[in-house]
Amino acid sequence: MRIQTDIEEPVDLSLNQTMQKLPLLITFCILAAAVALKGEPVSKLFSDHTKIVFQGDSITHGGRGSDPNHIIGHSYVILIAAPQAANFPEADLSFYNRGISGNTIGSLDSRWQNDTLNLKPDTISILVGVNDLLQTVGKDQPFIVADYEKTYRSLLDRSRAANPKVRFVLCQPFVMPGKSTSPKWEAFQKGVAEMQAVVEKLAAEYHAPVVHLQQVFDKAAKEHTPVEYWVWDGVHPTFAGHQLVADEWIRTYRDYYK
Numbered sequence: 327m328r329i330q331t332d333i334e335e336p337v338d339l340s341l342n343q344t345m346q347k348l349p350l351l352i353t354f355c356i357l358a359a360a361v362a363l364k365g366e367p368v369s370k371l372f373s374d375h376t377k378i379v380f381q382g383d384s385i386t387h388g389g390r391g392s393d394p395n396h397i398i399g400h401s402y403v404i405l406i407a408a409p410q411a412a413n414f415p416e417a418d419l420s421f422y423n424r425g426i427s428g429n430t431i432g433s434l435d436s437r438w439q440n441d442t443l444n445l446k447p448d449t450i451s452i453l454v455g456v457n458d459l460l461q462t463v464g465k466d467q468p469f470i471v472a473d474y475e476k477t478y479r480s481l482l483d484r485s486r487a488a489n490p491k492v493r494f495v496l497c498q499p500f501v502m503p504g505k506s507t508s509p510k511w512e513a514f515q516k517g518v519a520e521m522q523a524v525v526e527k528l529a530a531e532y533h534a535p536v537v538h539l540q541q542v543f544d545k546a547a548k549e550h551t552p553v554e555y556w557v558w559d560g561v562h563p564t565f566a567g568h569q570l571v572a573d574e575w576i577r578t579y580r581d582y583y584k
Contacts, residue, residue, distance in 0.1 A: 368409045368410070368413045369580070370410070370413070370414050370417070371410055371576065371579060371580060372410065372417065372419055372448075372449070373417075373448075374416075374417045374418060374419075375417070375418050375419070375420075376417075376419055376420070376448045376449060377419075377420040377422070377445060377446060377447045377448050377449070378407075378419070378420065378421050378422065378447065378448070378449045378450075378451070379422045379424055379442055379445055379447040379449070379450050379451070380403045380421075380422065380423050380424065380425060380451045380453075381424050381425060381434055381441070381442060381450065381451065381452050381453075381454070382425040382429065382434075382451075382452060382453040382454045382497070383425060383426065383427060383428060383429040383430075383433075383453070383454055383456065383457050384425065384426075384427035384428065384429075384562065385401060385402075385425070385453060385456070385561075385562060385563065385571075386399070386401055386402075386403060386423060386424075386425025386453055387399055387401065387423070387425035387426055387427045388400045388401025388402075388403060388404070388423070388425070388568075389401075390423050390425070398421060398423050399423045399425070401423075401425070401563075401568055401571075402563075402568045402569075402571035402572040402575060403421070403423045403425075405568060405569060405571075405572035406421075406572050406575055406576060407421040422445055422447070424441045424442065424445075425453075428457055429454060429457060430454070430457045430458045430461060431454050431455065431458055431473075431474050431477045431478055431481075432458075432473075432477055433457075434452075434454055434477075434481060435477050435480060435481060438481055438484060438485075439484075442481075442485065443484065443485065443488045446488075446489070447485075447489070447492060448489070448491070448492060448493060449492070449493040449494075449495065450485055450492060450493070450494055450495070451494075451495040451497060451575070452478075452481070452494070452495070452496055452497060453497035453499065453537075453539075454499065455474065455499030455518065455521045456499055456500075456501060456518075456561050458474055458517075458521070459501070459513075459514055459517045459518065459521075460506065460561070462517070463510055463513040463514060463517055464506075464510065464514075469513075469517045469520070471517070471520040471521065471524060474520075474521055474524060475524045475527075475528070478524060478525075478528060479528060482494065482528060482532050486532070493534070493583060494529075494532055494534035494535075495534065495535055495537060495575065495578065495579055496525050496528065496529045496534050496535070496536050496537070497525075497536075497537040497539060497571075497575070498522050498525050498526075498536055498537060498538050498539045498540055499518055499521050499522065499525070499539075499540075500518065500522075500539040500540040500542075500543055501514045501515070501518045501540075501560055501561065502543055502544075502547065502553050502556070502557040502560050502561075503553055503560055504553065504554070504557060504558065504559045504560020504561065505559050505560060506559045506560045506561045507559075507560035507561065508560060514560075518540070522540060534582075535578045535579065535581070535582035535583070536578070537571075537574050537575050537578045538574070538578075539570075539571060539574065542570050542571070542574050543556055543557060543563075543567065543570065546567075546570055556570065
């Protein structure tokens, strides 16, 4: 079993705020892994020797670092990887968290070769988009969805060229009401809806599943308020929210690639 990361990047303010919540998040991740081990049997998601790369921004990053306690981060990634690693050590799976706080789709494009393709992944999971809005409509600048689609498509094309059999998991960007989004809520809703449509379109073209995170959080917030229980600032999930992301990711992957 190999769970690896070697990228060290400065984090933005939003991640620094999130880091203050990590002791509780770490505890939750440990408990979640224990439940997975002692509760219902964990089904094997990946073939032996599979390499899985998770790409994105601070939501994926999850405070990852270089020591063994933080090497995969404490986001939804660990909730996906830990049960698989613990239950199937003989499978020789490799999990890579390459999320970097503050990244846009353009940021991923600039580091895609080094941080994704050079790892020779069999499965690539992508969750990106909220920073494209924070850095445009959040600063009273226009969001150009055509640029988002063009760059996203380039990432997928480059990945397929490197490995024609690569599997994609495209995670839908999402926003919820909160301090980072509510002041310009209509603009954020419009922008994220445009990105979600792009993800759906690309998933159909590249034969990939979509993890419908907006629906997940909308449903959770409707059934159990306040919204801050799930997404504490309109952008970043709480530890409970990360469990929702992991659960939906696993369900989507299993249903699509079964």
